[in-house]
Amino acid sequence: MQVHEQGAATGAQGEERIQVWFIGAGPGDPELITVKGQRLIAEADLVLYAGSLVPEAVVAHARADALVVDSAPMNLEETHACIMRTVAAGGMVARVHTGDPSLYGAIREQMHLLDAEGIRHAVVPGVTAGFAAAAASSTSLTVPDLSQSFIITRLEGRTPVPDTEKLRDLARHRCAMAIYLSAANPQGIVDELRAGGLEDTVAVIVAYRVGWPEQKLVHTTIGGMLEAVREHGLHRQTVFLVLPGEDGSARFSKLYDPGFPHGYRRSRNDG
Known part of the structure; x- marks a missing residue:
């Protein structure tokens, strides 16, 4: 059985152990990033974002003294080296991806390199x-x-x-x-x-x-x-x-049907 230490990153102490955060920026609207993702960007020492897909407004909340780098022209080795320089200096990295990092996000190869160097990382989901x-x-x-x-x-x-x-x-x-x-x-x-x-x-x-x-x-x-x-x-x-389900017919969920009982509501037909 494999247990990921990153799963403990839900509390403040768990987050302190994470050195690199992969953050889903959402589809483009700066307000469709999660509260957690926006907070971590604001706390990061390095914000490395895919500028070809992620608007600058999404990373506009980075600290004034943070290093903000567009990864669009960089290859995997270059992005990893950039991350490692910050980690070696004791800093925290926000690696910002478009949409949700788990979908076509190319995070597997990045996490593989981090794992090889013993760097703790975690993922914050985003709207795909x-x-x-x-x-x-x-x-x-x-x-x-x-x-x-x-x-x-x-x-x-x-x-x-x-x-x-x-x-x-x-x-x-x-x-x-x-x-x-x-x-x-x-x-x-x-x-x-x-x-x-x-x-x-x-x-x-x-x-x-x-x-x-x-x-x-x-x-x-x-x-x-x-x-x-x-x-x-x-x-x-x-x-x-x-x-295919949009065929013009009127088909609705039973959830709010007054004749459909569930654990929180009796049917009107129950008397």
């Missing part, structure tokens, strides 16, 4: 783009009787996808999907969704730079997706919400 897109468009990702699961995936590109996770195979489940890192090949997305049996009438929300001032939310369908992408010039930092 798929959930931010659903919120911005007032979309429920789950629909009673039609869709009770949510898949986050990507189209195969420079980074391969396992044979068991091909988009067409996931589409056959007919549940809600968020497709990341695939805006360079919208035709490929449409082809795979169709190959998975989804009809051209299935609802799609194309969400561009969610949480940024230039945010765009385009409501379309699989059949209209290519035209929507071309018309609005959508490219990098675009997530596609595919919503």
Whole structure:
């Protein structure tokens, strides 16, 4: 059994033992970072952030004497060396990633290097783009009787996808999907969704730079997706919400139905 010491970082004493924090910055809106993430940025001696994806406003609360570094032009060795200089001097590092660090965040290789040097680290979660897109468009990702699961995936590109996770195979489940890192090949997305049996009438929300001032939310369908992408010039930092459960029918949860009892409420029919 493996027990992670980082799990003790919920209290003040546990936090003192952490030298590097991986912090989810959220999708772009500076107010969609967690309170904890913002506090740690304000306390850090080094704030190392992915400037190509994280707005400067997210790290604007860094201390005036803190070192704030944009990691966009740096490789793994350079970011690690930057972190280690601060740690060696007794400082604390806030490594700020877009969205949630656990999704396409490239934290595995960074933590591997830190583990090799005995550096204690922990992760603060963030709002990922798929959930931010659903919120911005007032979309429920789950629909009673039609869709009770949510898949986050990507189209195969420079980074391969396992044979068991091909988009067409996931589409056959007919549940809600968020497709990341695939805006360079919208035709490929449409082809795979169709190959998975989804009809051209299935609802799609194309969400561009969610949480940024230039945010765009385009409501379309699989059949209209290519035209929507071309018309609005959508490219990098675009997530596609595919919503087979949005068929226009009125399907609602039983949770607040007066005839649906649970541990905190009796049914009106109980007398």
